[in-house]
Amino acid sequence: MAEDAATRPLPEADEASKPFFDGAMLGKLMLMKCADCGAMRIPSRQHCDVCLSANTDWVEASGRGVVRTFGVMHRQYHPAFTVPYNLAFVELEEGPRIVTNIVGIGDADIRVGMPVVVDWERHEDVAVPNFRPA
Amino acid sequence: MPHPARGATAITGLGITPMGRIFGKSATELAADAVREAIQDSGLKKSEIDGLLINAGITGSTGHGINLSLQNYLGLQDLRLLNHMNAAGSTAAQMVQYASLAIAAGMATNVVCVFADAPLVEGKSTGAAYGGPARPSRPKGMAALYAHAGFYGANTSYALATRRHMDLYGTNHDQLGAVAVAERAWATMNPRAQMREPMTLADYHASRWIIEPLHLLDCCLVSNGAVAVIVSAADRAADLAQPPVYVWGMGQGHPGDPLRAGSNWETESGAKIAAQTAFGMAGLGPQDITCCELYDCYTYTVVVTLEDYGFCKKGEGGPFVQDGKLGPGGSLPTNTGGGELSGYYMWGMTPLSEAVIQGRGQGGERQVKNDAILCTGNGGTLSYHGALILSPHRS
Numbered sequence: 001m002a003e004d005a006a007t008r009p010l011p012e013a014d015e016a017s018k019p020f021f022d023g024a025m026l027g028k029l030m031l032m033k034c035a036d037c038g039a040m041r042i043p044s045r046q047h048c049d050v051c052l053s054a055n056t057d058w059v060e061a062s063g064r065g066v067v068r069t070f071g072v073m074h075r076q077y078h079p080a081f082t083v084p085y086n087l088a089f090v091e092l093e094e095g096p097r098i099v100t101n102i103v104g105i106g107d108a109d110i111r112v113g114m115p116v117v118v119d120w121e122r123h124e125d126v127a128v129p130n131f132r133p134a
Numbered sequence: 135m136p137h138p139a140r141g142a143t144a145i146t147g148l149g150i151t152p153m154g155r156i157f158g159k160s161a162t163e164l165a166a167d168a169v170r171e172a173i174q175d176s177g178l179k180k181s182e183i184d185g186l187l188i189n190a191g192i193t194g195s196t197g198h199g200i201n202l203s204l205q206n207y208l209g210l211q212d213l214r215l216l217n218h219m220n221a222a223g224s225t226a227a228q229m230v231q232y233a234s235l236a237i238a239a240g241m242a243t244n245v246v247c248v249f250a251d252a253p254l255v256e257g258k259s260t261g262a263a264y265g266g267p268a269r270p271s272r273p274k275g276m277a278a279l280y281a282h283a284g285f286y287g288a289n290t291s292y293a294l295a296t297r298r299h300m301d302l303y304g305t306n307h308d309q310l311g312a313v314a315v316a317e318r319a320w321a322t323m324n325p326r327a328q329m330r331e332p333m334t335l336a337d338y339h340a341s342r343w344i345i346e347p348l349h350l351l352d353c354c355l356v357s358n359g360a361v362a363v364i365v366s367a368a369d370r371a372a373d374l375a376q377p378p379v380y381v382w383g384m385g386q387g388h389p390g391d392p393l394r395a396g397s398n399w400e401t402e403s404g405a406k407i408a409a410q411t412a413f414g415m416a417g418l419g420p421q422d423i424t425c426c427e428l429y430d431c432y433t434y435t436v437v438v439t440l441e442d443y444g445f446c447k448k449g450e451g452g453p454f455v456q457d458g459k460l461g462p463g464g465s466l467p468t469n470t471g472g473g474e475l476s477g478y479y480m481w482g483m484t485p486l487s488e489a490v491i492q493g494r495g496q497g498g499e500r501q502v503k504n505d506a507i508l509c510t511g512n513g514g515t516l517s518y519h520g521a522l523i524l525s526p527h528r529s
């Protein structure tokens with residue numbers, strides 16, 4: 001995983017997502033929290049999707065969650081991806097879901113509902129949140 | 135007291151171009167072929183067309199899709215209604231809805247609704263057409279997590295939706311395969327269908343994985359082509375060339391962001407909301423539907439749509455379809471032209487075109503007896519839903 005990941009398209013922060021990627025470099029999974037109603041959301045929209053407030057705090061998530069659902073890709077669209085590989089939505093303990101890859105487990109052993117914890121994939125100037133069985 | 139909109143409009147014209155790996159015509163040229171055929175089919179004069187609703191397919195995101203300039207290409211003058219609409223796969227049903235509303239309000243009398251797409255390029259694979267644009271080496275912002283994870287378009291998101299239904303309810307590949315097999319059986323009787331070779335459940339199981347849990351034969355086709363329909367006031371429809379197909383019910387449903395806390399986007403589609411509105415307008419329930427023409431981008435879409443319309447309970451869609459009731463001779467004929475899986479992929483125009491053919495009684499050897507046809511459109515990943523209930527009877 002780490003070997004082919006090195007050549008996958010690596011994210012680059014934009015202005016709106018900078019707190020997320022800055023947190024990632026420190027091993028912190030950052031979410032946006034509405035300063036008015038408290039709703040949590042995946043970055044980086046500027047308005048709360050519950051109350052539409054634009055007053056936002058950034059907070060560190062626990063990094064724990066469960067596999068909401070997953071798939072195993074067999075079609076190669078990009079040379080850096082060795083097929084098959086898994087991809088998943090993880091439902092964070094705080095509620096929102098995030099797209100990721102599950103690491104540290106064979107694709108055939110992944111289950112919906114499986115508890116997972118963030119596992120940072122670190123590169124020189126960016127870190128990406130994968131998840132592994134908790 | 136019936137709903138005032140029930141039976142107020144009808145589909146009076148239908149034009150369908152050749153489908154599939156059709157090369158040498160732009161989306162605009164395909165659209166013009168379909169519109170010409172629909173006008174001729176209806177018996178209307180071109181000068182009687184006073185509304186035009188346009189939906190570009192995937193080609194619309196490349197800059198080569200049909201757009202408002204189609205009015206000028208078609209030489210339509212002094213229109214009273216014009217728009218370029220996009221609610222993804224639900225657009226075709228929605229175009230008929232907005233046309234019907236405009237006609238009922240006296241804003242227009244005969245409205246052409248047209249879809250055209252030309253994503254297939256000669257010499258390039260079908261898979262390349264919907265894989266999305268090439269990825270930059272450093273994609274920006276949060277969306278970059280999708281690129282990094284290797285997430286590629288609708289195949290990926292529908293695989294994830296299907297997986298959750300399978301896990302929660304025990305839905306299995308024999309059941310998903312039953313949808314594909316039933317639709318192929320219908321397609322063998324449709325001269326327009328792209329896939330007319332008979333297919334067995336074993337063929338389905340043997341087809342390669344695209345992204346587990348989706349086999350190749352769980353996934354829709356990709357097509358170049360165009361479809362146009364004409365919506366007219368019911369009073370006008372009675373004098374025209376074709377048997378009218380009346381609009382009895384209309385509804386939409388759009389559940390919202392799948393990433394928000396609490397969303398059940400994988401297993402509860404917009405059909406749940408649309409069903410209430412459309413059945414309410416028609417004064418019908420699922421037990422009254424004689425034939426379904428459902429948006430079937432994937433086999434699973436059919437399963438979840440049937441559940442959300444109440445043909446069976448949530449979670450029971452797998453066993454519901456497994457007995458073959460969707461196929462020829464079954465108790466709930468569904469996607470009688472082969473659908474998007476085996477017929478042709480014209481977004482929501484695939485179910486709509488077949489619903490018109492069936493409603494007119496022009497289905498040939500695949501014709502089923504019809505009183506009320508449920509015709510659906512679905513877009514995004516179960517995100518956008520449009521419903522029509524159509525009938526050969528005015529009331």
Ligand SMILES: [Zn+2]
Binds near residue numbers: 034035036037049
């Ligand atoms: Zn809020």
